[in-house]
Amino acid sequence: MALLETRMLSKSFGGLRAIQQLEMDVEEGSIHGLIGPNGSGKSTFFNLVTGVYKTDPGSVVRFAGEDITNFEAHEIGRRGVARTFQLLRLFSEMTVLQNLLVGYHTHTKYAAAAPIFRPRSVVRADQEASESMFELLSIIGLAEFADMPAGELSGGQRRLLSLGRAMAMRPKLLMLDEPAAGLSPTNVDVLMGIVLDLKKRYGLTLLIVEHILKVVMDTCDRVTVLDHGQKIGEGAPHEVKDDHAVVEAYLGKEMSDEEVRAAFAKAAR
């Protein structure tokens, strides 16, 4: 069954059609890759699904069978869609643990004033919260930094924390925006190892935008290729790799020398 479905998904910014009638299914429990050259609409797609942008009329986004088209971002988040950002964007003035609790607390149910009087139910809920957050922290390897301000972490640790923060929302669908960008090959392997571990433990469905083709080819079950807001290819990684249209989109004749160089640099990294 498809966890995330889009039908006739479109988005225009003035005259620019960033996404055009995109039909895409992300199967439950799968790892779905989304690739395409710069400006092909990957980020717009993320923003449409998470409710940051409003879709054009006629578009439909369904999550777990429910029509969530144009829901507010926080409502979509609560239904189980979480994402990371290429630029991480952590709450840098909060501690590592608090960064996670922001996401986690959207699920805890107790009255606003209750923590001040601390009835037993709140104590228990808070205990559960910190236990499950410490479990998460030890998976991503940041348990010893729980009380450190997020702004003081190293680059790699911040990336792990952004992953943890998304996981704290206990999502069904985790959307990763270029998780491996700027990491060394060893660290990419470590990170993807953690991601796969999380997937197995929590039964996630993953949607990954990634420029490093090796990551996509190695981990994804299925890949969708976008170009100019349209789907130009879809299938298993090896099928997509041999697809003529896809190769042309990445390395095609119509690209300027500069773009080709950039594409090569990205693919070779």
Added chain:
Amino acid sequence: MEALLGFLIFGVTIGVVYGIVALGISLIYTGLDIVHFAHGEIYMFGAFLGLVFAHQYNVPYWLAILCAMIVTGLLGIVIERVFYRRLTRAGGGYTVAGMGMIICGFGMSVVLQNIAFLIWGADAEPFPVNFGMPYQIGEIFLPKSYVATAVAALVLMGGLHVFLKKTKIGLAVRAVAQNKDIAFLMGINVPLMISLIFGVACAIAAAAGVLIGPMQSVQVEMGYLMLMKAFAAAVVGGFGSLPGAILGGLLVGIFENLGAAYISGSHKDIYAFLLLILVLMFRPQGLFGVEAKVKA
């Protein structure tokens, strides 16, 4: 010596009131990225509402503070929902919409002042509250109203601190203050949190109004000078810093009363702004302020 102590005691008392108004201004600034120029009028409305509750409905003074806080908080939420929201939707304080927001705040201040004028008239209304005889420590008389004010202000600050640091809604408010887009994606109802921030900020301004009522009197134009002083307090302490707002309020209160004691009482209002200018010259980020608020 006694006279100096008297000035100091009054300075501290008025200072904590400046501090809690500044606290509201800082809270709105951190939460919404806007400077709320109608906050003085919110404070004035709170004072009048406290007077109405205490004298027309004969509720006890402390309950009048609470009632005024609730009603003014709700008024603040209505103002935010109806007028400010459209502008904050378009972007916060660092955008063109943020500039519009400031002008909208000025306009709101004129509108609120005139509404208050229509309801309560232009005369200064006395707000007598019987606190009983002042405490006497040696030669020093300490009016109970001052003590009550300081205690009430401490309770408010403590309450706000616990709310922001210990509750999950406080955590959500801080997340909204740091980054609204991300907070939204993390499942936080950002518009609701912004209403809440606004309501709380207006409620504590109302408390300040009811606290200061018995010391001075309640009048339609009382908000203007308070806004200026609270603004000075917020800048002195560091804009956007909540402990800074309190400390700034205390400094402004003490500074202007020492000035009144040693230099001249008739130019009392100058000293607060003198302090403001000094702080801006030598430590422009304020005592607790961050260098500059950079948004991701």
